[in-house]
Amino acid sequence: MKRLRGYLDGEDPKPAAAMFGLNAVDELDNATFIWLGPIIAESFDKGVGAFGIIGVLVLVVAPLVAVPVSLAADRRTRMPIALACAATWAVFSLASAAALTLTMLVLARIGSSLGRTVSYPVQLSLMADFYSPRVRAKALGVHAQANTVGAIFGALGAGAVAHFFGWRAAFVVLAIPTLLTILAVRKVAEPARGSYERRETEQALPFREVFPRLYAIRSQRYVWFGGVYLVGAVLGSTLVLPFYFKETYDIGPFGVGVIGAVAGLGAMVATFIGARIAQDRLNEAARIGVRWIASVCFAICGVLVLFGLAPTLWLAVPVLFVLFALFGLVSPLLAAIGTLIAPPELRSSAYAIGQVIWLLGAIPALVIALIADRLGFGWAFAFAAVVLLRGTFHLLTIARYIDDDVARRDPEHVDTAARTDQDGSVLLLETKGLTVSYDGVQVLFGVDLRIRQGEIVALLGTNGAGKSTTLNAINGLVEPDGGNIWFDGTPITGEPPERTTARGIVQAPGGRGIFPGLTVEENLRLGAFLLRNDKALLSSRLEEVLEVFPALRPLLPQRAGALSGGQRQQLVLAQAFLLKPRLLLIDELSLGLAPVIVQELLATVRRLNREGVTIVLVEQSVNVALTLADRAYFMEKGQVRFEGPTSELLHRDDLLRSVFLGGRTDVPLATA
Template structure:
């Protein structure tokens, strides 16, 4: 066995060890995350005592949730009075609320970005709580529509911390076995605030005799005092009870101390994390559920207030009492659901999502029925049942989403969920406003059933994916830590390892569980007919395409979701077949663009350009010609010069010989050999077997998106079942 073969065998053994550890720990990891397949749960109180925890984080965040509801629900109850005092139509107020929803949509992402690199979520929650308390005070001072819009937008921006940070803080403050109950209790406290706010508005307006301005001033002061109760809130750090536990289990499996590794993860950037979260199949459906939830909150509340005013002639005090009962029933539902929800999640997370879909459908149906009820009491009952169903949706959707997202990505997931809530709220405001103009306020209540039922089916369908998404998250964390352990113990891994790659163009899947590795300084051939998936695999490696499943690891670190620009800075460069040059630019301008991509200074770029022109004298002759006027061979020379400019650690070459004369192919291959001899690992994609196998010792063969062969190049030549005559057309090209 040659040294190269022995090295590859050792690397493959290391990768198998990583996969075996991941498989061995998967069930234990699911139990660590609170999914055991049974419904046996320990009491919340005993869990708090066992882990020496406190109820304070849950209560403090709940109080901040309460204060965040004051301005919004006071505005909902007092909409008719504000409209009459300021001389603003209901349609204008609905438009202002749509802008408010837009502000809520914008706010969570910047908040998530601020908390991404440092655990300062608690501080952000307290500061924004003070800000929105002041905004509630200022609402009582507005005198025009413009001022009202400004106040509402500022309030929406400030409350972004509730959306982005509260649920992740709850998840990191309590162990997974208590998480559903902790999140449910937090939501119950917040929903109680939603019940308290309209009741308090009614008392202040009817009993105390305050105007709507006085009501906002009183609520602002109350909000400020409650916010100060959260002053001792602290951030526990990312993943204390899940990601860190999973990492520690890797070392326990091998009898090692958990603190033996100090290497940092390859951190995803802000937008890369957002994209990663959006790629999770369960999340895409849960986000649709959050959009419908958005319709059922702010805009629906505004129309219900108008409905009560116009249809049942209820004043502000009576409307406040109605909303207090509406949300109070939600609190009771949450209190009753906490333990049951923990059992559902422990048994199977899919049950939680199916139940959420059922509750959403029930909520919109009861709202529609309540909107056409001719009697007051049956109407109250219908809206009460709807309130109970709506109250349960937030923790059920939240725990489903947070359980499948790595700890440091949870603020981003919450922020994206908030965006969908806001989108649903904005779209709902416009939709319901148009329906109200055409069919009256009763028709608006009925119309809500259509998007609600559609959303219910989408949420329920997410249950099909959540189990596999949970396992995928576990595998990512465990494999990452196992790879670090292997490297720390002296094991060697390939320069690049693609494992279990699936890739689809829309609904068309083109890669199926594809594995591919290459070692540092190695040159391998990737062979196959047109449409086999070779170019698609290169796109996944270079970051141009993101897989639907599987992982890409480079130098031991996962880069599956890194942008292509960042991969290029890490040393991964691709020369695409026939598309490697910028046609409207000259030869020198193309070369200069390659150098500046790496942020090199002018002197280094000029030196590298001269080196490329020396390597390809034909390009030196045409240095001022447009790339589009070059021949096919000259364009490939220019594209290959990219590797000479950037000197990557891994070079991906797609169809180097396609359509070129043998003499040109020979020149290009000589340069590829030189690049590889200088230490660059090369992946050469070719249809011509003989051209490729004249260069490499190791080859891969793909067919219909699957890897059919992985082994020595001379062994591939003996595989008549794979090599067809169509591959042999370039037999003499490289000779």
């Protein structure tokens, strides 16, 4: 334990040892089934294709159970769930030994996989709360070592027992360590949830909100997408591997077990090395770690092809050793990525949902098995390399987003006490480093905004400056390439408009937010779509809006297309006010309107602000900004050139000349 404590930089080694034990005994059962696959299939008179179908069936069913259990794990004590999962796979491991028909075997393997698949997300969630980010990759490296240790002892033990007593005896003997581990681990204390990262929500989210919340995290969704290809390549290759040695080199179960153990030694050594490398990369920047994983995966693709082309056993075994070692290098970092991205209160759910999505990996895995059966093993491993290559490109996409997604839970933005500006004002909205591109052309370059609760802020600049794009990114109409957005301390980067609107962010898109063919009343009701299921509340809100906008009452039966420009703007503002926004984003309030109409609209906006609505107003008119706004941001070419009180704009001749008088544009960036 002293060495392990030193390896973990002084943090408690007992939880890592406990999770190592649970993960290792799980792998014993899995390795037994994988490496004894040829003789198990032979005993039921089946070949590699049928065995692959069994593996895919097991893969498909188990994750469906993992989701509800993981949701429970995100709400309840996790250690009892982890122990119950271990007991489940021990029982079904014994059931595998007793299977007399192929159907019984399939059911037993599904049951065993239920325990294993459900347990893995729970174990990773526990590890993330047991260990701080500065040593987490190392701790997860210890956890990943269990897969290798279990695979080695499973391969050797299963091969030896099966050689002397038959494959059924192997499942019985290797179930015993699981029961002993459960007894040893049961006293490990539950860690506090979110010990090292900030929670995004204090209350447990309802099931319907869990997936949208996680999907809004950009790198999380690409972890899910990329995992489909990674799982497909690894699962397919693993299913085919023992058949390759049996049919190509006529090696029996014990010999295959020895080969698996030798290759596992390579993975074991590489995992320790990889954990240290991963921790160094993560401590530098998460994106650097992900790019390193991608580079190793590119190498794995080449080695897979080489393995399939190996002409002799003496070349195939060393290549397999290298292949396992490369996977061992990246396994700690692959596990660590998920703990950094997902919020602490949703980690188990993030892994479980990923497992369901990764069911799609069964398709390429099955294709790999069928190719091996019909065309040969060389073609099968080559196809596995192509599948893995596709997943590797998803890793490169993750690298683009992961640093910003890790920063989502920065305490500076999440802590309630920290959501204040220098003057003590409460911050309602903040963007940091916001970048947006359209069709590969970048239009926003690191936009930083800080909007205080209850103020009116003008966003100024000429056409093409990025003002409307900034509003669209805040409201979720466009997804940022980089940076983050916080609303009331909650990260909302990447959330779709229906979710941001439900939070209280409502956008009024000038006079473009109406349907000319509908009446004014129909437009109002359509704008209140979030209230469509509560007719009483909708009627009450409509009456409130007509009190704020009395000029619209006599116009209710008229077609909106017949309204004047000023009336259309009032209708758009009324639609927004129906939803009781906390933050109102107004795009081009005064564009194309007569001065007298603009003055009426300004009075309406002031009234909304007095009602408690914070307002961000996109404007080209400095006069309107000076009349209405407390502060202003001045944008040019996708960047913020000025931030400060609107009155200070009058003293910034460089900005006014640049934008409104066509003067020079090469002035340095400045802030006030």
